[in-house]
Every structure is written in C-alpha cells, then in structure tokens.
Amino acid sequence: MALEKAKLVNADTGEEVAVLFNPTEYAVEKGNQYAEIAIPGLEAPLLQFSRGTARTLTMDLFLDTSETGQDVRVHTKRITSFLDIDPETHAPPVCRFVWGGGESFTGVLERATQRFTMFLADGTPVRATVGVALKEFRTGLNREKPLQSPDRTKVRTMGEGDSLWLLAAREYGDPAQWRFIARESGIVNPRRVKAGTDLVIPPIE
Template structure:
C-alpha cells in the first residue's frame, strides 16, 4: 500500500489476494452509518422455573450499512462531462469476484478517531477496533443526474457490509479461558478465591480446588501480586 487518503476522509482498503490496495477515499464522508450486532441465545426449559434459562450459542456477524454520495458534475455537464462511474466503479469493484480468490475481497472501512468499538470495556480484551472489516453483501447504485448526452454525473451507493474475521483472528481477540485447561492467575487487591473460580470455572464454589492446588493454608489471606495456578476441572476430577 503506497497511497494515502486525504486527512479526515473516510476510505476503504481492499484486501486482494496479491495484497492490500491503496486507500480508496470516498468522495464525500457519509452523513449516517448504522452498525447492527446480534447475539444468539437458546432457551433451556427447566420444569418448575418461572422462565427458561438463557444459554449463549454464538455471536452473529455485525452488519455495517452506509450510503455514499458521488458527484462529478463540477467537471462539466456537456460533451466533455466526466462520468461519475470513474469514482463509483472503484467501490463497485469490491463486490465483484476476484478470479484468483474466487470471491469478492474483504474490505476495511476507516474513518477517523473514535470509531465505534474503539472504546470497548477493558474486560473484553483484544476486541477493540479502529475500523470495520467485512465483505460487501449488497450494493445498490442509484444514479440521479445525467448530462445531456446520457453520462451519469451523480450517484448514491448504499452498502451493506457483513463482518469478516478469520477463525485465528477471532480466537486471538477473544483469548477465551477454558475450565478444561490449567491457567495462571495474578491476584489483584480485590480478588477472592471464589471470584477467581467464577472467572475460570463459572462456579464460585470451586474455590477449594484452587486453594488445594496452591497449598493455601488460609484462603482468606491472599497477597496481591501472587500468581495462582488454576487447575483444569478435568485434571482436578481425575485426582479425586
């Protein structure tokens, strides 16, 4: 990538098989964009309860929708008019199949500081972002002004972009804890064994397993900065 977008201008990067494209600036920054994120839960019906339990199943792809405006009428509207497709086709290309990849390329939308998701809670680890990467699943071009000779001079492009992340990227971001693996935990001043057990096992009552694994004579007296071994549930059961 050798080019750069004008300061403050939103732009797209295409992730082609051969490498990333130069920034593709939008002609005018969008006046509105929408981000929609859904998560899927299953209802677990337990007889005798007043409501079913909610079991997290998976996240669904986040969806970015925005409308871009393009206009080349300032270059003339007569015989020498410049078609607005000289701008819009740069974006439309990103919804076409790349022969070497057998699919349209993923794209990343960038637009300044404070991008939605940049200030996520610290508890979410590596899930913060400064841009949005996805695949264009819908593009609608509306041409609204033409020269006398039929050259399109103004257009609106409505884009729908579905979140795109490889499995490796998602696992690295989530850094999920597993009760089936041994973990190390550095105690903070507010930690109690039950809270550590809740974090790694989702079972606060399993604090005794951690106390036994670390030879803690008095589990109520914990020193901040101490590194605890948090044994896996499976290995702990085998040892019982």
C-alpha cells in the same frame, strides 16, 4: 486542519478508493444469537447463548460529478468492485474502511445498493448514492475472554427461582443433564432444593 477523506482499502493489494464526499453518518451493528430450550411446565423457553454475530458497518456514500460531467459510474464501480470474486482466491477481497483517526473497520463488502439521482441530457448519470454494508472479517479463533473449562468440577449456589434443569441448561446447554448435578450434590428430590444450597457441577465426559 486538513479534511481527512474516508476511503476503502483493498487489504490484499493496498489499493485505495477514496470517497468523493465523506459520509454524514454511519452505523455499526453487533448482536448475539440465542437458542431456545423448551422446559416442560415453563410458560416460556429458556434462552441459551449460542454465539456472537459479526459486526456490520452500514453507511451511504454520496458521489457527484455534475460539475465535470464525468460519468459517476466510474466511481461507483470502484466501490462495487469489492464485491467481485478474485480469480486466485475465489472470494471477494477483504477491505478496510478508514477515516483518519476515527473509524477503522476491516470486513468484506456484503452488499451495495446504487441509486442514481441526476443525469445529463444524454442520460449519463452524474450523481449517485451507494448504500454499503460491510461484514466484519476476522481470522483465527482467538477468544477475547477465556471461558471456564467444561472439564473441571464447579460449584454453583442455587438462587431464588432456580432449578436443577435450569442450571443444567446454563452449564451444559442441555436441561436433561440435571441428573449429573443431583447425583454429585446428593440431591434426592430435585424439586425440593432450597435457595442457597451449594451444588456440585461435575464435568461430563
């Protein structure tokens, strides 16, 4: 089986930059961001999901031209060129990292760190490692999973350790809106709601 070479592809022009040596490893990072909501009387704040973060692909690309004596910067510049701002779009190009039938990642080059480790007698670098980080790039606001509509009335069951302000924080992102739940659910004393009680979560206009 022929060796598949990894490459960076300019998504706008289709220009391909093949790496001299395939990476020995790469890492894909994904995370979420949460907002802290302070509730009086609680030892720690509530965590309210805010949004997901873009995936990041990081890896080291090894470049070596010691056998030919060619300046290795000819190849490093082709990689770092994805950081250059396009005069027409006023932004760096979107690129794709493609490695045969394995990883395919579309993003923008966020940073590139060049380390030169071998030189000719005249100082010409002939070996380098370029550490790159690609930030995932998506267009549009397509949701992978639809969320429940906030303008519809819902019913939630009080769980052990729950409170009206905890439910309000989860449903509305604001614990101070617990009064809407209490009013619609006929709750007189919000501190004496038993676990298993069905609560009405009304829409807030």
